[in-house]
Amino acid sequence: MIVLNLTCGNSHQFEGWFASADEFARQSATSLVSCPYCSDASITRLPSGPHVKRTVATAEARPEQIFAAVAELAKNSENVGAQFPEEARKIHYEEVPPRSIRGIATATEVKALIEEGIAVLPLPIPSKDEVH
Numbered sequence: 001m002i003v004l005n006l007t008c009g010n011s012h013q014f015e016g017w018f019a020s021a022d023e024f025a026r027q028s029a030t031s032l033v034s035c036p037y038c039s040d041a042s043i044t045r046l047p048s049g050p051h052v053k054r055t056v057a058t059a060e061a062r063p064e065q066i067f068a069a070v071a072e073l074a075k076n077s078e079n080v081g082a083q084f085p086e087e088a089r090k091i092h093y094e095e096v097p098p099r100s101i102r103g104i105a106t107a108t109e110v111k112a113l114i115e116e117g118i119a120v121l122p123l124p125i126p127s128k129d130e131v132h
Helices: 021-029 061-075 084-092 106-117
Strands: 003-006 013-018 078-081 102-105
Touching: 003 021, 013 021, 078 084, 084 102, 084 106
Parallel strands: 078 102
Antiparallel strands: 003 013
C-alpha cells in the first residue's frame, strides 16, 4: 500500500491510498480517481517524501494512546463551543492573538475552514473529567 500526494486541476491537494503506483495510474486513466473537494477527475501526483516506519503499536494500546493525546490537547486549549469557526477565522486572519482552541463545527463549516486554508482537525470529544 502506498500513499500519494495528489492535486486536481483546481489545485486542491489531498492524499490517495493505492496498492501501487501502477494501480494509481490505471485508476487515474479511467477517471476512477477524483478530487474529494470538487470531484474533478484531472488528477496529478505531487512529490512525496518516503514513509519511515518508526514503531509498531499493538491494537490494544493504540486507542488508549490516541485518547490520552486527545485529552492532553483538550486540556491545553480553550473551549469556544459553537463559536469555533468564527474564532478559528479570527486567529487565522490575525484579528486576535493566536491560541489553541477547541469547539464544535459542522462538516460543512469544517470544509469551509479547510478551503480557506485554515488548519482544523476533527477529533473525538474526551469526557468532562479528562479536560478542564
